[in-house]
Amino acid sequence: MSTSDRAVPARLTVSVTETGLNRHMNKRTATGGRPSKGQRKALMSRVAVPVGEKIEEQAAAAGYQYVGDYIASILAREAGMPELAPVQADRTRLELPIPAA
Incomplete structure (x- = not known):
């Protein structure tokens, strides 16, 4: 059987609007x-x-949640712009435990 003799399945395109799925997909707002x-x-x-x-x-000891923020704070100080350093996470705010699904 040659490749030209093989049946090629038709491409199926389904629109989200045709199925009505988009009615549950509201635009998210911040x-x-x-x-x-x-x-x-x-x-x-x-x-x-x-x-x-x-x-x-050092980042953990300084209270940074993200190492990148710690590095950015060092770079901001070294560049003479300490006012642009990321602010450390508020240690009084706790993360809520979210169980895995």
Whole structure:
């Protein structure tokens, strides 16, 4: 049997509006969560494993939830712009436990 003799299934296209599925897909609006940190420039660097581990330890000791925020705060201070350093997480606010589904 050659490839031209094989039956090719027809392509099926289903519109979400035709199935009525979109009636349950309301547009999401921002109702809470963390406020935006504003415009950011992504920088990337790779460091030796011992350096990375030490930075992670220092970030945790300083109360940062994210190592990237700790690194950004160091860079902001070194650049002479400490007012642009990310703010540490509020330690008085606890994360609510959300059970896995």
